[in-house]
Each structure stands twice: as structure tokens, then as C-alpha cells.
Amino acid sequence: MKKQTLLDFIRPFPAKPKRASSLWSFGSMKTLLSALFLCLVISMTAQEKRYAMYAVGFYNLENLFDTCHDEGKRDYDFLPTGSYKWNGLKYSHKLHNMARVLSEMATDRLPKGCAAIGVSEVENARALTDLCSQPALAERGMRFIHREGVDSRGVDCGLLYNPSLFEADTTRTMLYPYEDADTTFKTRGFLTVFGKIAGDDVCIIVTHLPSRLRPGDAKRVAGAEQITAIMNKIREEEPGMKFIVMGDMNDDPTDRSMTEGLRGKEKIDDVGEGDMFNPWISILKSGTGTLRYDGQWNLFDQILVSPEFLNYNGKRDFTTLKYFKQQIFRRDYLFQTEGKYKGNPKRTHAGGQWLDGFSDHLPTVIYLVKEAQ
Numbered sequence: 001m002k003k004q005t006l007l008d009f010i011r012p013f014p015a016k017p018k019r020a021s022s023l024w025s026f027g028s029m030k031t032l033l034s035a036l037f038l039c040l041v042i043s044m045t046a047q048e049k050r051y052a053m054y055a056v057g058f059y060n061l062e063n064l065f066d067t068c069h070d071e072g073k074r075d076y077d078f079l080p081t082g083s084y085k086w087n088g089l090k091y092s093h094k095l096h097n098m099a100r101v102l103s104e105m106a107t108d109r110l111p112k113g114c115a116a117i118g119v120s121e122v123e124n125a126r127a128l129t130d131l132c133s134q135p136a137l138a139e140r141g142m143r144f145i146h147r148e149g150v151d152s153r154g155v156d157c158g159l160l161y162n163p164s165l166f167e168a169d170t171t172r173t174m175l176y177p178y179e180d181a182d183t184t185f186k187t188r189g190f191l192t193v194f195g196k197i198a199g200d201d202v203c204i205i206v207t208h209l210p211s212r213l214r215p216g217d218a219k220r221v222a223g224a225e226q227i228t229a230i231m232n233k234i235r236e237e238e239p240g241m242k243f244i245v246m247g248d249m250n251d252d253p254t255d256r257s258m259t260e261g262l263r264g265k266e267k268i269d270d271v272g273e274g275d276m277f278n279p280w281i282s283i284l285k286s287g288t289g290t291l292r293y294d295g296q297w298n299l300f301d302q303i304l305v306s307p308e309f310l311n312y313n314g315k316r317d318f319t320t321l322k323y324f325k326q327q328i329f330r331r332d333y334l335f336q337t338e339g340k341y342k343g344n345p346k347r348t349h350a351g352g353q354w355l356d357g358f359s360d361h362l363p364t365v366i367y368l369v370k371e372a373q
Contacts, residue, residue: 073154097135115165224261
């Protein structure tokens with residue numbers, strides 16, 4: 001059937017109605033207006049597009065340890081006999097607090113929360129199993145992906161995901177080791193997970209780059225360069241793969257590891273082949289961040305996306321999954337409300353005391369959008 005246009009509605013009416021037919025002209029005008037209105041409705045309905053939004057987050061859990069010793073790991077502080085007197089009560093509170101935050105991330109816009117959340121500073125699969133068993137996460141059927149790393153303290157990265165929103169290919173999960181000439185230096189690797197969001201192939205890399213305890217940034221720059229090499233290797237085998245790199249970078253988005261090692265760019269139109277878009281540069285410049293030290297905000301918790309997620313030159317093409325916006329997740333309960341550290345993220349411990357808090361970091365979220373089918 002031929003599609004009707006505005007002209008199809010207009011043609012039956014004479015351009016110059018006779019003066020003697022004034023009543024007919026008035027009726028014709030009403031008919032014309034009705035036809036135009038109907039056409040407008042039809043046109044708007046035909047052009048109306050529906051969109052689906054998805055969220056991906058990251059959260060440094062700040063020492064999510066169980067109460068048992070792992071052979072070969074320096075987890076002694078987090079034992080019942082350790083410096084933190086880490087017992088079942090404290091562990092259960094920590095699990096509850098972490099689950100509360102993770103379950104609320106992105107719910108400002110999406111009732112189901114995040115499709116996937118990268119986490120760092122978690123001891124092992126047992127701790128992640130206990131975490132996903134918390135009611136706030138269990139009711140969504142949250143699952144996790146984890147690979148045991150070589151970090152001497154025993155902290156790893158993991159990925160929590162909602163299987164109804166992120167279709168994980170667990171057979172392809174791998175942990176690329178951090179490679180360093182110094183064989184005595186052992187740290188977290190790069191957890192690499194493949195899957196689908198809204199039918200689009202996505203590769204998520206979760207990392208926790210070396211801390212600032214050592215002078216200089218060479219270790220973090222090297223780690224960022226290794227992530228870039230991993231992505232380039234995958235691109236050779238799977239052109240067009242969409243990458244999300246997230247983690248506690250232990251550097252700000254304006255530091256060398258991020259701008260050179262990961263080739264992060266502040267503006268979308270400056271992102272070229274092999275670059276990454278870093279939406280957190282502008283956030284840091286606005287004067288806020290995800291952790292606070294000596295009264296100054298840093299933004300170590302970052303999520304970067306590859307060019308395949310971007311709309312260039314102001315386009316709004318969401319026929320495939322595209323980046324939409326970013327967010328530092330904030331709730332009043334996440335902050336210290338009094339004392340020396342008022343305004344800082346509320347930690348589990350501070351000053352040798354158990355605060356029953358959350359983390360010294362705030363979570364971050366990015367939102368992705370695709371046209372609904």
C-alpha cells in the first residue's frame with residue numbers, strides 16, 4: 001500500500017473555493033485541519049523512537065576480606081587476631097554495606113541498577129560469593145566473574161553482573177598478568193571479560209593499577225600501556241569490538257598513565273583510532289572526585305570507552321550501543337559527617353577505629369543508550 005503524505009490529504013480540496021459555497025468552505029477547512037492533525041499524529045508516531053538505557057559501574061570496595069587466611073597471602077591484618085580484629089561481625093557488616101551501595105548504583109535512572117560493575121580490593125571468590133548472597137544483590141540474581149591474581153596482599157579485581165542485562169561469555173574470561181622486569185614486584189593483573197549488552201559485543205577490562213607508595217608513575221604508565229596492547233591484540237582478531245576499561249587507576253585522568261598510556265581524551269571529537277574517551281577529565285576540572293586526600297579531591301576511579309561507543313560531531317545515532325553520560329554515585333550515607341575527616345568518603349576503618357563505613361572511594365557509573373527494537 002502506498003504511504004500517504006500530507007499532499008494526499010490536501011489534494012481533494014479545491015485551491016480556491018467558490019464564494020457561494022461559504023458553508024462548504026468552512027466545512028472543508030475543518031476537514032482539512034482534521035486531516036492535517038491526523039497526518040501529524042501519524043507522522044509523529046512513525047518517527048517516534050524508543051530507547052533503552054544501560055549502566056556500567058566501578059567501585060573500589062576497600063579491603064573486602066573474609067576472616068580466613070589464604071595461604072601465601074599477606075592478609076594477616078584481616079584476621080580475628082590481626083590488627084583490625086577482623087571478625088565475623090565486622091565482615092557481615094562490610095558485606096551488607098557493600099551490597100547496599102552496589103545495589104543502589106544507577107537506580108536514580110534505572111530501577112534495575114547496573115548491568116555490570118567492576119570491583120577492586122576484594123580478597124577472593126569466597127568473598128564475592130558471600131557478597132552476591134546478600135539480599136540486595138541476590139534478589140536481582142547478580143553473579144560474578146573472578147580470577148585469582150598474584151598480588152602479595154591478596155586483593156583482586158572482579159566483575160559483578162546482572163545476567164538479564166549483561167550476557168557474559170564466561171568461557172573467554174582471562175586475567176592478563178601485569179608484566180614487569182622486576183620479578184619480585186607482584187600486583188593485580190587485567191581482568192578481561194567478553195559479553196553482550198543490548199546485543200552488542202563488548203569487552204570489559206577491570207584493573208587496579210599499582211599504588212602511589214612507590215615514587216614516580218612508571219609502574220602505572222606501564223600498566224596502562226599493557227591495557228592498550230591487550231585491546232590492540234583483540235582488535236586484530238575482532239575488528240569493531242567495543243571496549244570499556246575501568247578501575248582504580250591510582251592516577252587522575254589528567255596524569256600521564258591515562259593521557260599517554262591509555263590515550264584518554266577529554267573531548268569526543270578528539271578521540272581518534274586507538275584512543276579512548278575519558279569523560280572524567282572534565283569532572284576533575286570542575287573540582288570534585290572520588291577520593292579525598294589532605295582536603296583535595298582526586299579522581300582515580302575511572303571508566304573509559306573506545307571510539308566505537310561514540311557519537312561524533314554532535315550526532316545522536318543510537319542504532320548501536322553508544323555512550324550517553326557519566327556519574328559519580330553519591331549518597332549522604334557515604335560521607336563522614338563529623339570530625340577531622342568530615343566531607344570525606346566514610347571508610348571501614350580510620351585512625352585505628354572501626355567506623356562501620358563503606359570505602360575511601362566513591363563509585364562511578366557510565367550510561368549507555370541504544371534504540372529499542
